[in-house]
Amino acid sequence: MHAPASVPPARKAALAFIFVTVLLDILAFGIIIPVLPRLIKEMAGGDMVSAAHWVGVIATVFAVVQFFCNPIQGALSDRYGRRPVILLSNLGLGLDFILMAVVQTLPWLVIARVLSGMTSASFSTANAYLADVTAPEKRAAAFGALGAAFGIGFVLGPALGGTLGDIDLRLPFWLAAGLALANFCYGYFVLPESLPVERRTATFDWRRANPVGALLLLRRYPQVYSFAVVVFLSQLAHYVLNTTFVLYADYRYGWGPQAVGFTLGFVGVCNGIVQALLVGRIVRRFGERRAIYAGLAFGALGFAWQGIAPTGPLSLIAIPLLALWGCAGPATQALVTRQVDPSEQGRLQGALAGLASLAGIIGPALYTQVFAWSIAKDAPWHVPGAAFLVAAVLLLVALAIAWKATHATDPLDAAAADTARP
Numbered sequence: 001m002h003a004p005a006s007v008p009p010a011r012k013a014a015l016a017f018i019f020v021t022v023l024l025d026i027l028a029f030g031i032i033i034p035v036l037p038r039l040i041k042e043m044a045g046g047d048m049v050s051a052a053h054w055v056g057v058i059a060t061v062f063a064v065v066q067f068f069c070n071p072i073q074g075a076l077s078d079r080y081g082r083r084p085v086i087l088l089s090n091l092g093l094g095l096d097f098i099l100m101a102v103v104q105t106l107p108w109l110v111i112a113r114v115l116s117g118m119t120s121a122s123f124s125t126a127n128a129y130l131a132d133v134t135a136p137e138k139r140a141a142a143f144g145a146l147g148a149a150f151g152i153g154f155v156l157g158p159a160l161g162g163t164l165g166d167i168d169l170r171l172p173f174w175l176a177a178g179l180a181l182a183n184f185c186y187g188y189f190v191l192p193e194s195l196p197v198e199r200r201t202a203t204f205d206w207r208r209a210n211p212v213g214a215l216l217l218l219r220r221y222p223q224v225y226s227f228a229v230v231v232f233l234s235q236l237a238h239y240v241l242n243t244t245f246v247l248y249a250d251y252r253y254g255w256g257p258q259a260v261g262f263t264l265g266f267v268g269v270c271n272g273i274v275q276a277l278l279v280g281r282i283v284r285r286f287g288e289r290r291a292i293y294a295g296l297a298f299g300a301l302g303f304a305w306q307g308i309a310p311t312g313p314l315s316l317i318a319i320p321l322l323a324l325w326g327c328a329g330p331a332t333q334a335l336v337t338r339q340v341d342p343s344e345q346g347r348l349q350g351a352l353a354g355l356a357s358l359a360g361i362i363g364p365a366l367y368t369q370v371f372a373w374s375i376a377k378d379a380p381w382h383v384p385g386a387a388f389l390v391a392a393v394l395l396l397v398a399l400a401i402a403w404k405a406t407h408a409t410d411p412l413d414a415a416a417a418d419t420a421r422p
Contacts (some may be wrong), residue, residue, distance in 0.1 A: 015142065015192045018129050022085060023149040024183040028093065030157020030178040030268070032100070034261040035165035035172050037246040042169065043106050049056020051371050052247055054106055056368030058113050059243050063360025065117030070353035072341040073125065082129045083193045090184035097177035101170050128348075131192035131337045139337055143330035144279030148272050155268030162261015171255075183335070189381030224336045224348075226405030228355060231332060233398035235356040237303065237391040239363025244371050244387045250374060252384045253312035266316065270323035280328050288331040289406045295328025303392035325395075364391070 040058065041051035077085040096116040103109050126146060134142040161172040249255040249263070283291050302321030309315035337348065367387040374386040383389075 015130070015133065015145070017187075018126050018194075019149050020195050021090075021183060021187055021191060022126050022146055023153050024179050024186070025090065025093070025156045026153030028097065028152050028179040028183070030264065031161035031164070031172045031176045031179070032097070033158050033242075033264060034162040034246060034257040035169050036100075038165065038250075038257060039169050040106070040109070041247075043104075043109065048247065049376065052244075052368045052372040054366040055243055055247065058110055059239070059281075059364030060361055061110055062113040062117045063364065065114050065356045067354055067357035067361060069118050070357055071351065074128070074348075074351070074353065077125050077128055077195070081193045082125050082132065083187070083191055085125045086129075086191065087184055087187050089119050089125070090180050090187060092116070094177050094180035094184060097173050097180060097298075101173035101177065102387055112232060118417045121198060127333060127352075129194045136334075139330075139334040143333045144275045144283075146275075147329075148276035150268075150271060150275070153270065155265050155272060156368050158261040158264030158268070160261070162257040162259070162264075165257035180271055190234050227332055227336050228352065228403055230292070230296075230328075230398045230402050230405075231352055232355040232359055233394050233401070234299075234328065234332075235359035236363050236366075237299065237394040237398075239360060240303070240367045240387050240391040243364045244367045247368075248371060248384060248387070249315075250314070253315065255312060259312075263316070265317075267319050267323070270320050274323045274326045275330070278324075282327055283331055283334070288335050289402075290328045291331035292335075292402050292406075293399060295325050295331070296395050296402065298322070299325030299328070300392045300395035302401065303388045303395065307383075307388030307392065309385070358395070 037051065037055050040054050041048065044050040044054055053340075073085050073089075093116060096112055096119070097117065099112040100109060105111060127143070130142045130146060131139065160175070164171040164175065246260055249260050253259075255263070258374045279291070286294075298321050302318045302325060305321060306315055306318040309318065336352075367390070370387040370390060371384070374381070
């Protein structure tokens with residue numbers, strides 16, 4: 001196992017700074033979630049099947065660009081530090097949101113998402129930032145705190161975006177642009193660097209700063225393999241929410257931007273509670289392995305319920321279940337970061353982000369096509385929630401892989417695989 005001989009003590013100020021950085025980023029993203037699919041639907045002439053197709057195309061393009069750019073950004077952060085990568089990300093996102101606010105055609109919207117995919121690296125780089133400043137045994141709780149920032153952003157962002165979207169579909173994009181550019185200014189003047197010059201031992205190498213090279217990094221850490229697959233399947237399942245939920249809620253429950261926004265705000269409340277209050281306690285009490293098992297099981301149950309719920313109010317029961325899925329992510333992140341040399345944390349996060357982007361290449365086309373097929377007039381079965389049932393199956397497969405990985409003949413180091421305390 002590769003672990004640092006000593007880790008710099010966690011700096012509360014640095015953790016607070018990165019928390020706010022991620023909070024502002026996810027708030028900007030959350031604001032546009034309730035309105036982007038409806039903007040696409042408007043540009044597509046109001047046809048739901050055509051809108052589903054274009055949502056899939058735009059999301060896939062975004063993921064393809066991320067797949068190629070995330071490893072480069074991860075390698076750059078190892079070589080030049082985390083701070084400049086986060087700053088460039090925030091600046092690029094601000095410009096992207098401005099472009100989305102003014103474009104009038106779908107091809108230009110695709111170009112805007114290309115720009116966003118090239119620059120949106122703050123989430124993976126933030127994970128490397130936390131690994132820099134947090135001791136290994138405290139990383140699950142730290143990643144949980146970062147997840148809480150996601151939760152808070154999703155409380156405020158979608159509710160605000162849905163309300164503004166009822167006024168004007170373009171208005172949320174302008175607000176998101178302002179937040180991203182404000183985040184750039186905040187980071188420029190306040191955010192400290194987490195990776196000292198003496199720890200930047202990794203050289204930038206184009207042979208490794210590409211999606212294939214980044215994924216091959218995992219070959220040097222065989223114990224990470226299985227959990228990389230778990231990360232991939234989890235991300236693939238998650239894309240059903242990004243690409244299908246707004247159209248699904250519109251079609252099945254008749255929800256507009258405001259209803260979707262407040263629902264996503266409820267998602268954020270539940271996620272924030274789980275990440276801020278439960279993840280650290282669950283990992284300390286039951287260990288990282290059991291936290292992963294339970295999280296994946298709750299996620300599968302939540303997606304299955306969402307897929308079969310016949311009414312909007314009943315569908316809300318799925319939200320707390322999906323929030324408990326959030327236990328799996330921080331525990332997995334904490335487990336795998338202990339297996340990788342500290343000078344390559346950025347590349348590790350770039351590789352994991354590459355897997356997420358690969359899932360993003362597959363997921364949008366998969367779920368939007370399943371959704372379009374399930375509501376088509378000539379469909380053999382009318383199952384509007386079919387996409388969510390597919391996501392549930394993927395999480396069950398991930399659970400089986402995680403179980404096998406931690407019960408293999410040569411399991412992960414006991415301290416890494418199970419940190420439960422009596």
